[in-house]
Amino acid sequence: MKQKIEQLIKSGQQANITLGLELAKSLQITNLDLNGVNLKYKIINDAYLVDADLCHAILEGASINNANLTGADLTGADLWFAHLDGTEMKDADLYGAQMAECCYFEAKNIDTTNAITDH
Secondary structure (H helix, E strand, C coil), X not given: CHHHHHHHHHCCCHHHXXXXXXHHHHHCCCXXXXXXXXXXXXXXXXXXXXXXXXXXXXXXXXXXXXXXXXXXXXXXXXXXXXXXXXXXXXXXXXXXXXXXXXXXXXXXXXXXXXXXXXX
């Protein structure tokens, strides 16, 4: 099932991305391989992306509110203008992530020390 969800998400079609992440949330699937996936301007609120590989993912302008990104690898990800309100990011790796102009009010456990930010 995990491989099918990864294929749906990487297909690049909006409906499939939403369906894939909803399945991941409802089934509590962890460790999704989303390396380099293009989620630019996608709405993926409440997503369950625990320990997901989001290295170099394009999340520019994405709405990722109230998601669970615990332990996610966001190394080098493009998060410009992303909305991360209320998102859990404990132990998420943001090394080199582009985070300028992000909205992450009430984000939990976010450490942007190694991210490239505008703050």
